[in-house]
Amino acid sequence: MSKLTPKFVKDVDQPGSYQDGRGLILRVSATQRKSWVFRYMLAKKRHDLSLGKFPALSLRDARLEADKYRLDIARGTDPAAERAKLKATKASRTTTSQTFRASAERYIRTHSSSWSKKHHQQWQNSLTKHVYPCIGGFRIxxxxxxxxxxVLTPIWSKVPVTANRVRNRIELVLDAAKALRLRQGENPARWRGHLDKLLPKQSHTVVPFPSPAPSRTAELLAKLDSLDGSAARAVELAILSVTRNQEVSGAQWPEIDWEMKIWRIPPERMKAGKAHRIPLTDQMLDVLRQQLGKHDKWVFLNSWRTGPIPGNAMARVLDQLQVDGVVPHGFRSTFRTWAAEDTDHQREVCEMALAHTLNSKVEAAYNRGDLLDKRRVLMKDWGEYLAVNAPQVQGDVSVLSPAPDAESDQANVVPAA
Known part of the structure; x- marks a missing residue:
């Protein structure tokens, strides 16, 4: 007679093995993961056959699975031997063109032309690290x-943002495979109505990028003038143009239009994969002129003169100034706060200055310009604010004033402690 109840199976959290009868066992691990095992004797030898995990496999379904294997045993079939044959068959097909990995690589080749270089690399890295070792060789x-x-359970609570992206990427690959008639049925990676019932709710804490107050940014900009080197000039340009770290560090001279006073960043260097024009103010042009003649391609040349400054160079400049609680990306938040609180510039002008995509699809569809002239006025006002509020700096570089509470227009999502 069965001993377990659905409520008991759901609530039990003490590690151990719990008998349901006739060989069906619920095992609870030290980490409270629950799995079903079917124990049987055949040819005077005991076998433990894994049936699946709870709650993906309910008590009722586990009993039905056990009944199926009991019938196989009665007919003289060894379930463990049959499963071993199935696994061997899967392993023997790892070189076929119908594996999950082959389908994923085909999906990436198909769509990568519309992705940024960074997005393409994120796809490759996440699948290589988390997916291929588990199911890369399985037939799609x-x-x-x-x-x-x-794939998901080991990383679901540990790195929730990555886990969600991995799940979505698996779902997309499987959908594409179904469209190519390589598989049938429902997508096992879909979230709503499926995995949302099988995976626990993720806990996460939103931690904003640290950013200084506008007045403190003006103070920092003045202190930067005391430092030599390409990285210091790059930080100055990042503050004045409110561009991202990688956009500044990888700046190239062919992108600079001196006559029109425009910096044209091509789509492959932009986060959203869309070309961006930046109106150059006199202050920005002064920074660029200081870099002339150092290299024919890279604006901010590294110390080995082999290419652009590395991605962490600007952060090292802030460390040199002994600036606590500030990262290069935070200046974008500083600018957005100043524009919203201290100016009358329109919201869409401020968002386009940051190369942000408009939230409303309808608004984006009708507003196809980049408001360059209006942004030129905005950036001029920003530069003038920084100049007016910059203190007079004399002597050696000193420690900046203590940082206020950090604010940001973009957040890092990290697992809760």
Whole structure:
């Protein structure tokens, strides 16, 4: 007679093995993960056959699975031996063109032309690290819910942002495979109505990028003038143009139009994969002129004269100034706060200055310009604010004033402690 109840199976959290009867066992691990095992004797030898994990496999379904294997045993079939044959068959097909990895690589080749270089690399890295070791060699037609859970469970609570992206990427690859008639049925990686019932709710804390107050940024900009080197000039340009770290560090001379006073960043260097024009103020042009003649391609040349400054060079400049609680990206938030609180510039002008995509799809569809002239006025006002509020700096570089509470227009999402 069965001993377990659905409520007990759901609530039990003490590690151990719990008998349901006739060989069906619920095992609870030290980490409170629950799995079903079917124990049977055949040819005077005991076998433990894994049936699946709870809650993906309910008590009722586990009993039905156990009944199926009991019938196989009665017919003289060894379930463990049959499963071993199935695994061997899967392993022997790892070189076929219908594996999950082959389908994922085909999906990346198909869509990568519309992606940024960074997005393309993120796809490659996440699949290589988290997905291929688990299911990369499985036939695409045979990938099921348990396989997807095997990928996601180890990282679901540990790195929630990455785990969500990995799940979405698996879902997209499987959808594409279904469109190519390489698999049938529902997508085992879909979230709503499926994995949302099988995976625990993620806990996360939003930690904003640290950013200084506008007046403190003006103070920092003045202190930067005391430092030599390409990285210091790059930080100055980042503050004045409110561009991202990688956009500044990788700046190239062919992108600078001196006559029109425009910096044209091509789509492959932009986060959103869309070309961006930046109106150059007199202050920005002064920074650029200081870099003339150092290299024919790179605006901010590294110390080895082999290419642009590395991505962490600007952060090292802030460390040299002994600036606590500030990162290069935070200046974008500083600018957005100043524009919203201290100016009358329109919201869409401020957002376009940051190369942000408009939230409203309808608004974006009708507003196809980049408001360059209006942004030129905005950036001029920003530069003048920084100049007017910059203190007179004399002597050696000193420590900046203590940082206020950090604010940001973009957040890092990290697991809660």
């Amino acid at each position: 037609a045979e990938v099921d819910t348990d396989d997807v859970l095997d």
